[in-house]
Amino acid sequence: MKNPEPAPAEAGELKQCCAALYESEATRWLLGDSFHPGGVRLTERLGVRLGLNEHSRVLDVAAGKGTSALFLAERFGCQVVGVDLSARNVLEARQAATARGLPERARFECADAERLPFTDAAFDAVVCECAFCTFPDKAGAAREFARVLRPGGRVGLSDLTRRGPLPAELSGLIAWIACIADALPIEAYRQCLTQAGFATEAAEPHDEALGSLVKQVEGRLLAAELTVALASTLPARFDLTAARTLARQAREAITRGQLGYCLLIATR
Numbered sequence: 402m403k404n405p406e407p408a409p410a411e412a413g414e415l416k417q418c419c420a421a422l423y424e425s426e427a428t429r430w431l432l433g434d435s436f437h438p439g440g441v442r443l444t445e446r447l448g449v450r451l452g453l454n455e456h457s458r459v460l461d462v463a464a465g466k467g468t469s470a471l472f473l474a475e476r477f478g479c480q481v482v483g484v485d486l487s488a489r490n491v492l493e494a495r496q497a498a499t500a501r502g503l504p505e506r507a508r509f510e511c512a513d514a515e516r517l518p519f520t521d522a523a524f525d526a527v528v529c530e531c532a533f534c535t536f537p538d539k540a541g542a543a544r545e546f547a548r549v550l551r552p553g554g555r556v557g558l559s560d561l562t563r564r565g566p567l568p569a570e571l572s573g574l575i576a577w578i579a580c581i582a583d584a585l586p587i588e589a590y591r592q593c594l595t596q597a598g599f600a601t602e603a604a605e606p607h608d609e610a611l612g613s614l615v616k617q618v619e620g621r622l623l624a625a626e627l628t629v630a631l632a633s634t635l636p637a638r639f640d641l642t643a644a645r646t647l648a649r650q651a652r653e654a655i656t657r658g659q660l661g662y663c664l665l666i667a668t669r
């Protein structure tokens with residue numbers, strides 16, 4: 402069963418909680434630079450499948466601290482705009498663009514994926530990694546992707562997937578903002594894109610990328626529990642036990658085939 406659509410006030414809070422989670426030192430330490438399974442290796446695959454080149458104008462929606470956007474600008478020579486709801490992420494992305502000599506090719510703005518501050522048909526490609534499933538209004542976000550893309554432009558989505566209902570323990574608030582609770586079956590992502598006017602070209606499972614990331618998180622949580630020095634770097638309110646339980650439950654759901662990761666390419 403899909404979680405019921407949250408009411409607007411609740412939806413705003415969810416988005417802010419999600420942005421705050423990905424600003425926290427603990428999350429950054431657990432995940433590393435890329436806040437999605439597969440890291441820049443999977444981002445490169447997305448870029449290849451989108452056919453990016455030095456003429457492409459790319460929008461990275463929910464760009465985190467800009468790791469993928471900067472990678473795409475360097476690897477494919479394209480122009481990238483990254484948007485994220487978190488002001489801290491946007492600031493760090495801008496600093497990283499300057500440090501890497503990319504401020505002309507990669508710029509970053511604070512914006513909501515469901516209300517993109519761009520004119521119609523402004524981009525050739527939209528990228529959205531490990532964030533679409535956290536958007537309370539997925540249909541609205543998909544319509545925004547279509548609106549800002551030129552006709553024939555492509556969207557590349559990578560996200561968490563579920564097969565069948567998720568166990569109850571993976572449906573709570575923390576699981577939601579950690580992107581798990583509202584993971585959809587691949588078919589439901591396809592439908593969202595189809596309803597927004599896209600035709601899906603490719604859908605690839607990448608469950609192993611999620612498995613590796615969860616193992617990395619579990620390893621770091623275990624290290625923090627065992628090492629006083631590491632544990633002291635975590636924020637006071639960080640619940641190490643709850644985080645370890647969630648990571649273990651996620652790993653078990655991946656093993657049972659209930660939770661996975663996918664890459665989708667669709668054309669407008």
Ligand SMILES: C[S@@+](CC[C@H](N)C(=O)[O-])C[C@H]1O[C@@H](n2cnc3c(N)ncnc32)[C@H](O)[C@@H]1O
Nearest residue numbers: 420423436437463464465485486513514530532
């Ligand atoms: C799992 S992280 C993925 C970040 C980035 N795409 C990456 O792969 O490194 C999710 C990101 O979505 C951002 N976010 C959540 N809701 C958003 C929204 N409605 N609009 C824009 N960004 C949002 C969060 O601030 C966070 O940086």
